[in-house]
Amino acid sequence: MNDHITHPHPPVYDSKGNLICCTLEEKIDGTTPPAIAPRTDQHHERDGHDHSHDQRHGGALGWKAYLPAMISLVLLLSGLAVEHLLKLEFFKGWIKILWYTLAYLPVGFPVMKEAWEALRKGEVFTEFFLMSIATIGAFAIGEYPEGVAVMLFYAIGELFQTAAVKRAKSNIKALLDVRPNTASVFRNGGYESVEPESVKIGETIQIRVGEKIPLDGRLISDKAVLNSAALTGESKPLDIQKDEKVMAGSINLEGVIEVKVEKLFNDSSIARILELVQNATSRKSKTELLIRRLAKIYTPIVVYLAIGICFLPYFFVSDYVFVEWLYRALIFLVISCPCALVISIPLGYFGGLGAASKNGLLFKGATYLDQITKVNTLVMDKTGTVTKGVFKIKDIVISSKMPEAEFMNLLMAIEAKSTHPIAKAIMEYSTDQNLPEADEIEEIAGKGLNGVVQGKRILVGNKNLMQQFGINVPPATDDILESIVMVGIDGEFVGYVTIADELKDDAMQSIKRIHEVGIQEVVMLSGDKDSITQQVANELGIKVAKGGLLPEDKLNEVEKIKEDESKIVAFVGDGINDAPVLAASDVGIAMGALGSDVAIETADVIIQTDQPSKIVTGINIAKSTQRIIWQNIALAFGVKIIVLILGAGGLATMWEAVFADVGVALLAILNAVRLQRMQWN
Template identity: 70%
Template sequence: MKKKKENLRDIDIKAHSGGDSHDDGHNHGSPESVSNFKTYLPAIFSFVLLIIGIAIDYFDVFLFFEGWVHIVWYTVAYVPVGFPVIKEGWNSIKNGDLFTEFLLMSIATLGAFAIGEYPEGVAVMLFYAVGELFQSAAVNRAKGNIRGLLDVRPNEALVYRDGVFISVNPETLQIGEKIQVRVGEKIPLDGKLLSNKASVNTAAITGESKPDTIATGDKVFAGSINLDGVIEIETTKEFKDSSIARILDMVQNATSQKSKTELFIRKFARIYTPIVVFLAIGLTFFPYFFVDDYVFRDWLYRALIFLVISCPCALVISIPLGYFGGLGAASRNGILFKGASFLDAMTKVNTVVMDKTGTVTKGVFKIKEVVNSLDFEEAEFMGYLMAMEEQSTHPIAKAILEYKAEGEDFEVSEVSEIAGKGLKGTVNGKIVLVGNKILMTSNGIDVPSGTDTIVESIVMVGIDGQFAGYVTIADELKDDAHQAIKEIRESGISKIIMLSGDKDSITQQIAKELGIDWAKGGLLPEDKLNEVEQLKKQQSTKVAFIGDGINDTPVLAASDVGIAMGGLGSDVAIETADVIIQNDQPSKIARAIRIGRSTRKIVWQNIILAFGVKIIVLILSAGGLATMWEAVFADVGVALLAILNAVRLQKMKWQNKVQ
């Protein structure tokens, strides 16, 4: 776990003025409150001494407050906030990193002391330290939004062994073991429900706070909370492969996947800082050769102001924090980006391509219509059909067997499967055929011509040489499918396409019902891949593909952004995708786009703010029109404004909102 915690710190920020006592971003009682107070104590101490010193200087009431007393007073005020920064700068130099913001602040403030500007030297370092504390608090808040997921990781499990339930570490459980979960406890491993029913809170998995009611045999996910009664579960995955373990791993590792903007700022800061140092040296000495009334102290003061203004804190801090906030906001909404780079990539998407089954439909077949042509009651007709389908393992057979039929028992014998056509057998002494039109016609049964226009999957029934009727089978649309297409379009996506392995007539019907621009069915995995590759060849087209199955894996990998449905989706698809929708709701796709765009918007606002203010004040300082106080605003003030702007991501409401 140590490695993962280090990943969470990968925003490259340290609380230089206060250590790590407030690192987890949470207040868990009085010990933590005391620790937080100790963190701010050095800054408070320096602030009090600075204010007293400035007041004494201004009112000039104590004659002794001059000379060495004056120097010692401000030195004592400087040390609590200045020493940690100087120490950090020295350590950076020893590690080969010469030009850092710590070095800039150290030179600027010690230089202020050297020319007798003691209050300004203390003030600059104090405000820098306070800025660091605020930055650290904002970072810890962003970390806490993601690290809060760690709190939902179960730490014990009641497993049935040797005739009793015993408490064990969830990591020791094996697949197929029976576990018990009491009210209010977290489900330790993925499994299937053995009890009659259960009500669970899946917020940690899906981002949805609404309780989910499940029945016997349904899937349950690790990290969900049991809300009602003691339940029993049979484990289907080991702890390391469970949903919550997978989520934690992806979210934590996401912070180490830097965006191009972050990587650029890092490289820029390494080049920018030494340039600033040499420019400050030049600003100090070059005017000697060009200015008649050159005064070393005046130009050194300008150079020190230049150094303070040039500190790249606002950029180095606020940009990673912006992306970190975007990742946290997405995870709270049940959307997992595997890195900040994919937040950026999502903003460029203009074409959304989606699979049908399991993406916009539930992937569960149900009987839509029963048509009986002979003189049978519907229950009797379905009895013949179900008696045959009990001999099949086809998904459509499973849908038919869910039909609730009452009546006599049916004796079945001599059932055989005819490949690509259906089943043939004897039920209650009658020869029964169940399958497609080819099966019927090849056995001399006339099929009504009207069945050719039926779009849905159709299962025909022939009894003793006569056409007995048929049932239509359809996959249901997900509850939010219409909303998903509407919101994707409102998010500015220019083209929505559906590619499916299901037959083309069904695909076209679903596409028409949802208002999708273009659709194509009857595709093999390689056909889907070819279609997406053709789209990507079009200039300026950026494709996001949404799928859930193993057959979607090649397309998920080839698209600019691969989005997998994390609930029903296969493990291979989830591993391949760049973005995971944890609760399988396609409406979350538009939300992911909005979060990505809002994150990038805030990041660029911070970049423009930081550069804009710094350039203005740099020009003023070079002309002698800015003091250390303007320099403090250009550095610490701008950094705080950028941080507050980045924190907005963690406050935004994403439901039914288009950015």
């Protein structure tokens, strides 16, 4: 990654190929991270970033990146040893100047080049300009080692910063490195391997066992078993039937399958989320924007103050010595560089976004890291948010003396002929016996199934089906909230099975932890029956719940809550039917909706792992990010103010100035890096 040496901040190009001098914060939050840069020309045109540059240098910080700093360090230490320890006579005059100049150039030339590029564009008060003037001035007054040291420590700070950014990027890359490199597309009577970007909508692609699906589409083959863990965090393989949708990035586990492409590569779910993460920090937080505004005012002020420190004492001090006051002004300039702020704040947010991504959370911008810490009211959907959104057998009730195994075998023999989701849930019942064959199966629309198993007439369905065939149903079944499948055998009611949507494993613990992080008001709004919604809410300890709501009803409920301006509302939903509410809430969180375009476009935060407990994880990461950023701000301003005063009074040397500038920046970077090392529950 040599560009971090030849250019302390990698160059960015506009759409016409012109070099744009980019500041450190722009590098961190405004450009595409090299480690996850897309391959497409279209994206190159959109973001104006020279991706070929990134690809040439790679995503790793290789040994060559450290070479200039190592050369400067060796030459500096050698010069100091010869001058102060060995005290050799020849090391003076032009030999001394030449030696320290050689030590200065490897780290100083890139900075001066950036300063020149900025000056050409009318940007005078940049950190490059300050560093260049201060170090050249140090050489002018004979303080050669100090001039080299300032630039050397600045270069080391850059290396630390680059390594920190690389670590944050690698967390995101590890999460999203699911893009297939090739696609096997049917053309000219056979399958040929091409880049996914070249595949068109309507074409057929083939995916072998173990390969990733390269584009979104619809399954042509009869069935497929897919591993989508890299996308959703769901470890259980997905059984996909013919004509069902499949997502790019899923891995084919069984047999060769064919898929009809429905979206271009750039429009696929994974490509759009990849772009989302790459550009996440372009939405800057209020804290970051404030610091950037202050830096633009602060930098010219300190430049003029430095000029004043150099020349004004001439009118007030009797023994004025120009070199002495110039040295103080140079110290003042070095100290005043806002490096620690412009590095650590965006890096802090970038670290927070990286930590969130590592834990299956995608924040659409740094501003939402700030906003989620203020949430005091959480509104959540039921199905797919706190429940798994799939049917499971809850209770098996048999009114006769028939064994459960025999009862379920007869029921499953009939349901095996049905494709209804409830039938699928029943068929997941584990049995050691082979199912008997069912004959004369008849489907009665809206009621159930009628068939013959082992010579017995079996009815499977709802109360209306039982009544149609004159079977009396126990009145107690009317009080059952869940979906119910009744079974009649030879004209007699023998029992029923209740089917319910299962709570997610971490749902109950999540609600408890949500209260613990300071969100006292939790509301459940659901489109499901109100009775079922109330039952789930009571089970979870949620006091306010409403069911039977249409999307517009949910929106109205959230808007009523927001009428109280003291309430900052986050809404958690599946990201499809809940799109209006996601958009209206202060923080919209899409739960388990990676494959949904609506979720990607509308939500502010996307939870990939389908776990409601990740809401708390996101809040904790955001709060830690804020703490670290404010620690860095206090550290930077506190140390700088102290050393600025000492420098103006002649009590601080260039070495203290180096610590106040680069040293504080290094401490701030190390503090920000802690986000990447923390463990989150």
